[in-house]
Amino acid sequence: MLEPALLPTPLVDCTDEVFARAGVELRLKRDDLLHPSVPGNKWRKLAPNLAAAVEGGHRRLLTFGGAYSTHLRAVAAAAAALGLESVGLVRGEELAGRPRNWSLAAAERAGMRLEFLTRAEYREATGRAETDAEAGDGGPWRRWEPCLVLPEGGSNALAVTGAAAIPAELPGLGGRDVVCCPVGTGGTLAGIAAALPPGARALGVAVLRGGEGYLEAEVARLHRAAYGREFANWRIEHGHHGGGYGRVPAELAAFAAGFEQRHGVPVELRYVAKLLAALAGLTAAGAFPRGTRLTAVVTGLPDPV
Secondary structure, eight states: OOOOOOSSOOEEEOOOHHHHHTTOEEEEEOGGGSOSSSOHHHHHHHHHHHHHHHHTTOOEEEEEEOTTOHHHHHHHHHHHHTTOEEEEEEEOGGGTTSOOOHHHHHHHHTTEEEEEEOHHHHHHHHHHHTTOOOOOSOGGGGGGOSOEEOOGGGOSHHHHHHHTTTGGGSTTOOTTEEEEEEESSSHHHHHHHHHOOTTOEEEEEEOSTTOTTHHHHHHHHHHHHHHSSOOOSEEEEOSOSTTSTTOOOHHHHHHHHHHHHHHOOOOOTTTHHHHHHHHHHHHHTTOSOTTOEEEEEOOOOOOOO
16 A cells, blocks of 8 residues: 655745845745655656556556666555556666666565666667557567556656646745746646646756757647647756756755755755756846745655665
8 A cells, every 4th residue: 555645745935045135035845755655746747647557457567767766766666555566677788787776776675677778779668658658569568568658757648737736735826936846857847837827937947968949848748748738837947957967066966965954955966956056046147036936846855875
């Protein structure tokens, strides 16, 4: 049985000098506290997919991720709690013969079967999974059929509707509000933007290098898949990725440590630190008018190792 989620998650004011000096309010939506084994946006995106899997009588989930994928660990834990099998297709054939890192070992302990793909095979597999269809046409997952395929990062139409619950937990949103989140695959940003009331805006901070255009197209695609239309109340900042996915330069690590020390909030480095550092930098540069209220969605926990 999957433990219940903490909903709504806490919403806390965060008084920080760089924002106060610019006349900008900052508050934190603590989705990192949402669930002990499926935290943050992983719960938001997985919950409707898991419900659909159970309702549809599926016994096996298949999904994708890199060597330190939080998504793989979350799917493994959730599937085990629901009595489902899980399979993870992992980017990097060279990892197959190496000792498991802590993240892949945690997924395996939860019962996930891992299969390691070359990067070319991985690109092909994840591209085909974006159709949001049940596997049944062979390909990289042939040996695991029948299975329900969840795309990389869990971002599909159902995931967008799950993330759309976030604005409903933010009372009083209006024209001065910007709801902000990190962007890896676009599902969380798509859900937030779709559910905002008139006047409020969504801001995503890309954690990938070179995602200009591609990530915008992905968010628009997810909007069409989930709602049959596109939305114009969001944008993505691309200059705060720290060198690329998984890269944490010393300056970013120092910012995260200082923020955690000042506010007592554990800061995950690959996503949340980039979001918070981007908001601080944009605020200091005058990107937000005085009176703006920023809500930063804390999408996950720091790595345990």
